[in-house]
Amino acid sequence: MTFILRMAYRELRASWRRLLFFFCCVAIGVGGIVALRSLVQNVRTALAAEARGLTAGDVYVRTDQPWSDEVRGLIEARAAEVPAVELTETVDTVTMARLPAGIRTKVVEVRGVEPAFPFYGRFTLESGSAYSSALLRDRGALVGRELLPQLGVSVGDEILIGDEAFTIRDAIVTEPGRQLGGFSLGPRVLIARDALAETGLIGFGSRAERQLLLRVPEEAIEPLVRILRDDLQEAFVRVGSYRRTENRIERNFSRAENYLSLIGFVIVILGGIGVWSVTRVFVQQRLRSAAILKCLGATTAGVLAVYVVQVALLGFGGALLGIAVAWGVLAAVPDSLAAQAASTTGFQVVSTSLTPSATLQGLAVGLLVSLLFALVPLLDTRHAKPLLLLRQGEALDVLPRDPVRIAATALVGLGLVAVASWQAASLEVGAWVAGGFIGVAGALHLLGRALVRMTRPLESARWFPLRHAALNLRRPGNQTRVVLLAVGLGSFFIIGVHAVQANLLASFSLELRDDMPDMFLIDVQQDQADGVKGMLRDAGVGGPDGAEAPVLLPVLRARVTAVNGPRTSIEGRRAVRRAGFGREYTVTYRERLEENERIVAGEFWDASPAGSPEVSIEDSLMERGMRLGDTVRFDVLGRAVEARVTSVRAVDWDDSRSGGFMFLFRPGTFDGAPHTYISFLRGPAEPDARGALQRNLVDRYPNVSVIDGLEIIRTFRRVLDYVTLAVSVVGAIALLTGGLILVGSVAMTKFQRLFDAAVFKTLGANTRLIAVMYVFEYGVLGTLAGLVGSIGALALTWALTRQVLDVPWTPAPAINVGGVLVTAVVVLVVGVASSVDVLRRKPLLTLRAE
Amino acid sequence: MIELRGVSKTVQSGDRALTILHPLDLSVPAGQSLSIVGPSGSGKSTLLGLIAGLDTPSTGRILIGGTDITVLDEDQLARLRGARIGFVFQFFHLIPSLTALENVMVPLEIAGVGDVSATARRLLADVGLTDRGHHYPSQLSGGEQQRVAIARALANDPPILLADEPTGNLDSTNGRHVIELLVDVNRRRGTTLMLVTHDRELAGCTDVTLSMRDGRTERAATPDAALEPAGAAAV
Structure with a gap:
């Protein structure tokens, strides 16, 4: 052993310059893995620690329809069975914020809360003062701090939400109960729930999410979630707990970490090719030394060990260098960027230090990849025959079909799959990545x-x-x-x-x-349609594609409750959800096809009114089991509507001029039913004119959102x-x-x-x-x-x-x-x-x- | 004692077999010195390589101190060389990445001997290179490199020293110095010395000279030596 270590040291001493590339190749890959993993782990740790804060309660029940008395009563009755339960309600909606004077408007996400909100998590306000529901009293509002410059207002100024004026009491830096990674249409505006009700925004057909948050003892969380899910399986509500949020964060971040690590792994593999190339030539140059050692009494295994130890030392050194590089890269992340990332994710502190687990993984991967890629070339030292020393200049070729070499190559391939699987935390992904890499x-x-x-x-x-x-x-x-x-x-x-x-x-x-189109109107009420059309016409705004008059599309929000047909039978909310039709759909009706639609099955209706309700479905729904001729039952604002599938459409979603609808009804189906309108427009090109149009529309129709x-x-x-x-x-x-x-x-x-x-x-x-x-x-x-x-x-x-x-x-x-x-x-x-x-x-x- | 019984070597050259060493019997008593001379391609180095276990004979047996080395595997042969055979090459074959001292230390370290440094220094002193221990092979002259190679070959005090054209790459002064060293080793330590050479002076210093041509022994040039009928030599 002493001989092996001493020889490895001496050889390295003489050849380290030539092997420097080896070192760098490993370092770059390991640096990538350690930096990426550490970063994701740090964010995950910060988030997981505040999972309750993300939900703001222990248990939540959410719906995008107004609470029915029955559902609400059921939830309250179940909650009352749990000792020491507390309950609070929030309502979220998207609307326009504007100033009492001036032309600026801005889409915002309004949340109405009750005094008990939040059960968990803390608000961070820009002034540094503590959050209290008193701030929302008497038409008070807390706003996301990015809204202040966007509207050109400051704390103390008034903004209009719907028809009501609210005074900005402070700016929100971070807030509990904000879902991560969700697409945000605008800054947050937090007001009291009863004040939100008075704005007139939560009217018929408007998009709003209602949430009941419960604080319950830890041991009661899971039983309560289970029982509520059972009770409410036929209602359009979602029930969950903060643990679900925690698990989702854990899952999402684990996935992100593993995929990012795979990127690092690909870089390590590239480095591995470098290792292989350097080792190959190095061994060729060392075959004579290996033969001399054998001549002096060293065994084949001993000689191989001398070079394996060298590779291991270099791999280890390269990995250490990579860790140092990762440390340097993370330390160089500017505080401003870290702060921006923290505010995006809703948290204050995201550490930029290396995590022990990422560091250890980097070391192990560096060492493993070095050894794997060097193994096959190193095996050539076995062929260093001392007899060759008597034949100066003779080529030291190896057997073309050396079984040990072939076995070692297979072993290396398996090793790569193992390392890739480890990095991706999935054998399948690992096999695909390693196989794909080998294939490429x-x-x-x-x-x-x-x-x-x-x-x-x-x-x-x-x-x-x-x-x-x-x-x-x-x-x-x-x-x-x-x-x-x-x-x-x-x-x-x-x-x-x-x-x-x-x-x-x-x-x-x-x-x-x-x-x-570059401007969208949503939530236009039936009695506002003509007025909105007139305003748009006056402003000289046309529809997309050069159309002269802006088109208002009637829309309703519907949920599938059953699908029945000769070969289809999907009944009940649970079955519908399992079949993949669980979400709420925005549906419309018209007598003709748009340019981005074509019929792929069945026959489209003509202009005459329907005898019985008919629906045309988008072709991807067929993959989930819906068929031509099936009867689909919808829940449209509490009213059951049954329609027969008479045609199937292919929709070109890239062409957004006329929008795209999964369900298109034959006119007549919703006669007399209340609905709202949306519109796709090409707004004025001039920023001032755009601003003025948005402002005028919202001034006249505060519930309408102009995106x-x-x-x-x-x-x-x-x-x-x-x-x-x-x-x-x-x-x-x-x-x-x-x-x-x-x-x-x-x-x-x-x-x-x-x-x-x-x-x-x-x-x-x-x-x-x-x-x-x-x-x-x-x-x-x-x-x-x-x-x-x-x-x-x-x-x-x-x-x-x-x-x-x-x-x-x-x-x-x-x-x-x-x-x-x-x-x-x-x-x-x-x-x-x-x-x-x-x-x-x-x-x-x-x-x-x- | 080195004994060869019916040892031959045949290699494949293209599609035909080429015998580079015809069947040979040879006995070299312990402590004797023997030189093998002959033109290029006569099989001298092949014979030496076979005795050192660097190659396997096509037929016959080779006994070193009573051990049949033709049945040993590569690693057993390596251990045998480490313990019982020192080898000196025409092209020195020092390990370029090691200093002179470290080159001498290597066989001792492989054998697991303690205090290798002192032993290696003494060996270097014996070959007159006390002050050159820290030099790398590229910093030494050919003669110095060959002396380091001799010190290395003697490191484990082997009973047999084999040398393949040890002066073939040296000028006459350095060559003479190396000859003196090898003869001295044979006489003072009682090491069996077997060398291949073109150097008449070197051949003249050994107890026996064996001539070879076309893979066969021709004669043994000492009064006591007698060639055996099958072209074998008992020395």
Whole structure:
């Protein structure tokens, strides 16, 4: 053992510079894993600690319909059976906030609360004072702090919600009971529940979520949730507890952590390829030393152990360096960004320190991947026969079909699946990722071989540098395979990511065509429809697609309660929910199809009124078991409506000009039933005119919400920018790793080139000629690597856009060609720059050393 | 005592078998020195490699101190070499990443001997390189490298020392120095010395000289030596 450790130390002492790339390759991947995992774990810890605060109560019962006396009575009766129970109600709705004077308006999320709210969690107010329900008394309001600059108001000013004026008493920094990750239409406005009732916003058909929060003793939580779920299974309510929130957070964050770690794992794998390439050449150079050791009495296992220990030490060192890098990266996260992230998630403190579990995982993955990727090349030391020492210069080749090597390769493959599964916390995902990676690497490898074969004609070129550059690509012990694989993979990622991004942006700008709507009106009441139409006409606002008059679409909110037919029988709320029809649908009726609709089954009705109710369904509903000819029973505002499915429509959801509806009814079905209207508009282009229109509409009809699509588009663009940045960072790290592998490969094969150059010089070649040869060699190599990456990226882009993102695929030739050129130049520059000392070295020095 | 009984070596060359060493019997008593001479390709190095267990004979048995090494596996052979055979190469074959001292220490460490440093220093002193222990092979001359190689070969005090063209890569001064060292080892330590050489001076310093040509022994050049009829030598 002493011998093994001493030899490992001495060898490392002599060769650490050459193995530095090994070190860096491992460090980058481990750094990625540790930083990503730590970050997610920190956020998760912060959130899980406040799970009760997220719910603001122990048990919740939510509904988006007004409480019926029966349901409300049942809940209160069940609650009364629990000792020491407390109950409070909240109501949430989306509406417009505006100023008594001035033209600014803003969509806000209003929450009406009672004095007992919240049972758990704390408000943080900008003034630093403590929250008290007294702040909401006498038309008081607390507002999200972002609303203040948006409306140009400050604490003490008044805002109008519906018809009522509220005084802003303070600004909210963080609040309990705000769901995470949900899409927010606007800043929070917190008012008293009874005051909300007086605004007139919670009228018929308006979108509002009512919630009953209960505080109950810990042991009573689960029994109460169970019993309420049983009691209310046929009512349109959701029952849950803070533990459900806690579990959901745990699940979501575990998933996020594991998927992010997989990204880190992919980087580690790239690093692993670097490890493999460095080890391969290193072992070739060490075979003679291994033979000497055997000649001096060392066993095969002993010699192998010397090199395994070296790899383990390097892997460990690289992993430590990676942890240091992760620490540095997290420490460098600006406080402002951390604060922004905290306020987005609703929490004050999110630590940016490394977590012990992420650190340990990083160490283990670094060590494992190093050993796995180095194992196969290291096995070649077994073939270092001491007899070879008697035959100077004899090639130290290994058997082409060495069973141990094949077994070890299989073991490495299984090991990779195991590590990937561990990182993804799922055997299936791990197998897919590792298998996908092996598949991609294999495909790129085959592509590279085919491309190299195509350079064969150059081997008979008459010009010396070109001919030898081509020969060098296929000489024994060449770096072509490794560079093509590593750099090809790097450019594959980068080109692929940019091409996907370009496709996404292209599809997005398609969405933003001039004739697309950019303003939406919701909750227009029946008696307001004509007035709203008139106002829009006066303001010169048209419908989308150049339509002259704005169209108000009648909508109702409906729930499926049963589906029956010759082959269908879905009865009861539970069965409906299980079949996937549980949500509330916004439905409409009309006598014609819109441009983004076409009939795929059945027959669409004509303009005549219906004898009996008929409905046309969107084709995806058929996947959940609804069929042509079935009778669907709906609950429309408490009224049961049965309609027969007479047609099935395909809807182009990308074309949002006329909206899209899962259920479209034949006119006549809802005659006399109360409903509201929505409208898709192209608002005025001028910001002032837009503001004025919003303001006038809301002034006249305070319950109507005017949602500015441009604002949503801006938010979406910002999110897309973040995603692009994140993906680009991953791509850049992949490229950096690819670059390191390239430098490593070039440096490791320098000895071969030193000798070749010395011989060429002795035979009369000058430095310039050899330099030109290298330029060709690396130029061709870089172009091939770029082509490998680019062709692979084309396939990736097509698959991702068409199969996953479901957006149109357009090739991005500029990105592909640019990618090939950049890769070629990078490889050329790195290759030639790494060979400068080869060019400068005196030939005799090299030949004597040989 | 080294004993070879009917040892031959045949290799495959393309699609035909090529015998590079014809069946040979040979006995070398303990403490004797023997040189093998002959033109290139006559099978000298092959014979030496077989005796060191670096290669396996196609036929016959090789006994080192009574142990048949042809039945040993790679690791058993490695242990045997570590304990009983020192080997000196024409191209020195020092480990380039180790200093001279560390190169000498390696066999001692493999054998698990204690206080390897002092032993290695003494061995270096014996070959006249007291002050060169911290130098790497690339910082030593050819003669110095070969002396380090001899010190390394003697590290575990093996009863047998094999040398393949030990002066083949050295100038005459360095070559003479190495010859003196090897002869001295044989005489002072009683180590059995068997070397392959083209160097007449070196061959003249051994008790017996065995000539080879085309894979066969020709004659043993000492008054006592007698060639056996089958082309074998009992020395």
